[in-house]
Amino acid sequence: MKVLSGVYPHGTYEGDILLDGDPVRFSSINDSEEKGVVIIHQELALVPHLSIAENMYLGNERRGRGGLIDWHRTNRDATELMHRVGLHELPVTKIGHVGVGKQQLVEIAKALSKDVRLLILDEPTAALNDNDSEHLLGLLRQLRDQGVTCIMISHKLGEIADIADRTTIIRDGRTIETLDMSEPGATQDRIIRGMVGRDMEHRYPEREPHVGEEMLRVESWRVHHPTQADRVVIEDASFSVRAGEVVGIAGLMGAGRTELMMSIFGRSYGRGISGRVLKQGQEVDVSTVSRAIGHGIAYATEDRKAYGLNLIDDVRHNTSAAGLDKLSRLGWVNGLEELKVAQDYRRDLNTRTPSVLNSVGKLSGGNQQKVVLAKWLFTDPDVLILDEPTRGIDVGAKYEISTISTGWSRPARRSSSSPPSCPSCSASATASTPWPSAGSPVSCPSPRRPRNASCHS
Amino acid sequence: MTGTLNLRELLTSNIRQSGILLALVVIVAFFSVLQPTFLTPGNLTNIVLQYSYILILAIGMIIVIIGGHIDLSVGSLVALTGATAAVVSIRQGMPWWVGVLAALAVGVLAGCWQGFWVAYIGIPAFIVTLAGMLIFRGLTFQVLDNVSRSPFGGTYYQIANGFQNGILGGYVVDVFTLVIFAIAVLGYAVNAWRQRRAAVSYEQEVGALPLFVLKIVAVGAVVMWFGYQLAQSRGLPNVLILLAVLILVYGMVTQKTVFGRNVYAIGGNLTAARLSGVKVKKVNFLIFVNMGLLSGIAGVVFSSRMNGAQPGAGNMFELDAIAACFIGGAAVTGGVGRVTGAMIGGLIMAVMSNGMQLMGAEQSTQQLVKGLVLLLAVAFDVYNKRRAGN
Numbered sequence A: 001m002k003v004l005s006g007v008y009p010h011g012t013y014e015g016d017i018l019l020d021g022d023p024v025r026f027s028s029i030n031d032s033e034e035k036g037v038v039i040i041h042q043e044l045a046l047v048p049h050l051s052i053a054e055n056m057y058l059g060n061e062r063r064g065r066g067g068l069i070d071w072h073r074t075n076r077d078a079t080e081l082m083h084r085v086g087l088h089e090l091p092v093t094k095i096g097h098v099g100v101g102k103q104q105l106v107e108i109a110k111a112l113s114k115d116v117r118l119l120i121l122d123e124p125t126a127a128l129n130d131n132d133s134e135h136l137l138g139l140l141r142q143l144r145d146q147g148v149t150c151i152m153i154s155h156k157l158g159e160i161a162d163i164a165d166r167t168t169i170i171r172d173g174r175t176i177e178t179l180d181m182s183e184p185g186a187t188q189d190r191i192i193r194g195m196v197g198r199d200m201e202h203r204y205p206e207r208e209p210h211v212g213e214e215m216l217r218v219e220s221w222r223v224h225h226p227t228q229a230d231r232v233v234i235e236d237a238s239f240s241v242r243a244g245e246v247v248g249i250a251g252l253m254g255a256g257r258t259e260l261m262m263s264i265f266g267r268s269y270g271r272g273i274s275g276r277v278l279k280q281g282q283e284v285d286v287s288t289v290s291r292a293i294g295h296g297i298a299y300a301t302e303d304r305k306a307y308g309l310n311l312i313d314d315v316r317h318n319t320s321a322a323g324l325d326k327l328s329r330l331g332w333v334n335g336l337e338e339l340k341v342a343q344d345y346r347r348d349l350n351t352r353t354p355s356v357l358n359s360v361g362k363l364s365g366g367n368q369q370k371v372v373l374a375k376w377l378f379t380d381p382d383v384l385i386l387d388e389p390t391r392g393i394d395v396g397a398k399y400e401i402s403t404i405s406t407g408w409s410r411p412a413r414r415s416s417s418s419p420p421s422c423p424s425c426s427a428s429a430t431a432s433t434p435w436p437s438a439g440s441p442v443s444c445p446s447p448r449r450p451r452n453a454s455c456h457s
Numbered sequence B: 001m002t003g004t005l006n007l008r009e010l011l012t013s014n015i016r017q018s019g020i021l022l023a024l025v026v027i028v029a030f031f032s033v034l035q036p037t038f039l040t041p042g043n044l045t046n047i048v049l050q051y052s053y054i055l056i057l058a059i060g061m062i063i064v065i066i067g068g069h070i071d072l073s074v075g076s077l078v079a080l081t082g083a084t085a086a087v088v089s090i091r092q093g094m095p096w097w098v099g100v101l102a103a104l105a106v107g108v109l110a111g112c113w114q115g116f117w118v119a120y121i122g123i124p125a126f127i128v129t130l131a132g133m134l135i136f137r138g139l140t141f142q143v144l145d146n147v148s149r150s151p152f153g154g155t156y157y158q159i160a161n162g163f164q165n166g167i168l169g170g171y172v173v174d175v176f177t178l179v180i181f182a183i184a185v186l187g188y189a190v191n192a193w194r195q196r197r198a199a200v201s202y203e204q205e206v207g208a209l210p211l212f213v214l215k216i217v218a219v220g221a222v223v224m225w226f227g228y229q230l231a232q233s234r235g236l237p238n239v240l241i242l243l244a245v246l247i248l249v250y251g252m253v254t255q256k257t258v259f260g261r262n263v264y265a266i267g268g269n270l271t272a273a274r275l276s277g278v279k280v281k282k283v284n285f286l287i288f289v290n291m292g293l294l295s296g297i298a299g300v301v302f303s304s305r306m307n308g309a310q311p312g313a314g315n316m317f318e319l320d321a322i323a324a325c326f327i328g329g330a331a332v333t334g335g336v337g338r339v340t341g342a343m344i345g346g347l348i349m350a351v352m353s354n355g356m357q358l359m360g361a362e363q364s365t366q367q368l369v370k371g372l373v374l375l376l377a378v379a380f381d382v383y384n385k386r387r388a389g390n
Helices: A029-034 A052-056 A071-084 A100-113 A130-145 A157-163 A188-196 A257-264 A289-294 A304-308 A315-320 A335-348 A365-378 A395-408 B007-013 B015-034 B041-066 B074-091 B096-121 B125-143 B154-161 B175-201 B209-232 B238-256 B258-268 B270-275 B280-306 B317-327 B339-358 B363-388
Strands: A017-019 A022-024 A037-040 A118-122 A149-153 A166-171 A174-180 A214-224 A232-242 A246-248 A271-279 A297-300 A383-387 A425-429
Touching: A029 A037, A037 A100, A052 A071, A052 A100, A071 A100, A100 A130, A130 A149, A130 A157, A149 A157, A157 A188, A166 A188, A174 A188, A214 A257, A232 A257, A257 A297, A257 A383, A289 A297, A297 A365, A304 A365, A304 B270, A315 A335, A315 A365, A315 B258, A335 A365, A365 A395, B015 B339, B015 B363, B041 B074, B041 B154, B041 B209, B041 B238, B041 B258, B041 B280, B041 B317, B041 B339, B074 B096, B074 B125, B074 B280, B074 B317, B096 B125, B096 B154, B096 B280, B154 B238, B154 B280, B175 B209, B238 B258, B238 B280, B238 B339, B258 B270, B258 B280, B270 B280, B317 B339, B317 B363, B339 B363
Parallel strands: A037 A118, A118 A149, A246 A425, A297 A383, A383 A425
Antiparallel strands: A017 A022, A166 A174, A214 A232, A214 A271
16 A cells, blocks of 8 residues: 555565556655546645644645635635545644544545545554444445545454455455455355465464453552643553453553553553552552563563664664663673573574574564564563554464463573572453454453543543 | 674664764864875874873763753863862972862862752753853962963873883883773774673574674774874873873763663663652762762863863853764764764764864854854764654
8 A cells, every 4th residue: 555655665575566457656655646646645644733634734735825825715625525524623723632533533524635546545443433334434435425435444353244245355465356246156255265364263262261360450540641741541450360360451553552551660650550460469569661570560562663673773682671680780791691691581482583683673573573582582571461462463474472471471481590489470451453352352341431631532 | 593684784783883983983084184284193193182181071071962962161160170180289389289189170070069959959051051151260370369270280281191102112102102092992902802792692683793793994094094193292291191091981981780770771861760769869960970070080181281270261162062072973852872873973073173273264264164064964863764754
């Protein structure tokens, strides 16, 4: 899709793009937009401090006399387009003040302002609740009837079955097949088989839980937004995790899963945090990251590139980053021991890199994720929080990562040589893996009321 | 599995370092051909004396830059610390070492001041040190009452102008200098051999043995040649001893300590470092305290070399130090760089200035050329990175 929209310019790929039967060569987004091809990315490209109207005409400003921007025309045209997509807000409202669902509509209105003929939507409903999704799909149907061609990328099979006329299944960068959805054979199971390439049962490794005593308990956890002090992001969340257990935290994007976990892990998110964290019955202080690590809590982030790894450094240094204290005496790092640790984890986790001295930035997503896992396993945690551990990595690596995390949660298998003082457990926060009823086995109640942060505010 | 690397792999695996080293060699060769006096013992000694304080500043600056910051105030701080030493030693008539300690203390205090604003208040270092540049310059004028103070004389003067020679005798060639250089080369060789052995025992790839020996011999030959030149001139400059100790200590601090590793982590990815339990504020604070200390040392060396303190001293030193770091392979975005790289970068600047002076180039030409070299060095770096594909 990035090729199609000109993000990857002509010359970086092979093959031809035919638009209306003619080959086209886009060297930039401007080129593709001129031909009426518009892409809406999963991560919305909106500037939060600008108004709805300003965002809609960003890069495509309504000019008046002398090249100056005609604000009256901008706001009038914006209002008109907003009505077309069923968005009833003032055009001067700051985009940061409306919810994700409405932001999505703004993106579509923006596309309409460019006389779109081919609209590409990348996971448009990933962050939306059911009502907003329904509205969006309705809008797409309406656009289709008006003659706008739509390509929708989605892993939500229900939506695809609902809206698509034809479906092309892609796996590991290859086109598997294209189904005509009006045919009776085009069932959801058929699509799943194409997506997974094997039977459904083996999507996740077999796992026999050995559940022990309660390891971690979070009570009445309340977190405020980091910059908007009066906005509550997490309200009264409580859950408990027992040793050897994998607990899934389910919720939509923006529902507060990451925010909940990061606020527990050293108050890395939000402010005005209240509530109690108990480990093995004792209340523990997790107010800084190093204290949280000291209490045996580890958090492997969902965004490994931004939050998890130092991409310009090598595998060795990234592996030891969180457990450097274990490798040092009086502030001096034992470099050779560090090398050995990195090599051990590379072997144990089957990380594919020519050497642990290679930079992490050059590894594939799955192997980067293994480095993140190695980093946290090396801290020898009692509770391992995994935030979307299989996001953005290929199918084979997914299976491997799942094997590592579930295997680790078995008390018998510890990666450290010292005898475990207590059985380990892992809180796995896999929530929207790319299949319908996703999530790791949930054997304990999820947070009671994780408030939906961005959809209804 | 233990493997060995051939010459090509060794060079390309470290293209940054080998690239600038090669550039230094080319520049030295260029000037020695054009200007016969360039490689004479007297001139080599001069280069060391003239640029030592820039190199000392570059040691602190490379750590600041690796951490993702910048420090524009070091020139002013060199002036302030030198002025402090002058006021204490010359006006108050205290012993020379009290002056040195006072200068270092002022440097550390200034570092604490800037570290506080950067680390704990969260103001970008560019702003804090821009303010510091003005504040410390203003303080220098106040401390000195707008007039120069000189001379230090005595031991203080010897810090930057004195030599160690004649201790072991020798005629024309100073034996002591040669012995010290021989010990240094031997130490280097032994250390390199031990590291190699350790790397092999930990199943790491190492360079092929002949190449390893060749490298040791080449480095040893260049160092001994340099020592022989110094021994023929005035002997071992005190400043060179100081510089060698600082390079050794800070080379280890950056590569082998938790602090050093944390600096790289913060510069490479601030959020990832914080989420790995790095105490970001403390580390940032220490980075600036250290920069202050090194500015103090540079201030002592510079005022000693000038044998006095002037209100306008150290002007533009920060830019030379910063340029040395970037020529030496540091990244503007932080997380990349080495002390040795910054030293080579500093030497490139020093050799070019000195060479052009010998050739009688005007100040304006010198600045023009230095500016272009900085631009080209970083452009070369950017080009290499893009070709490597990250």
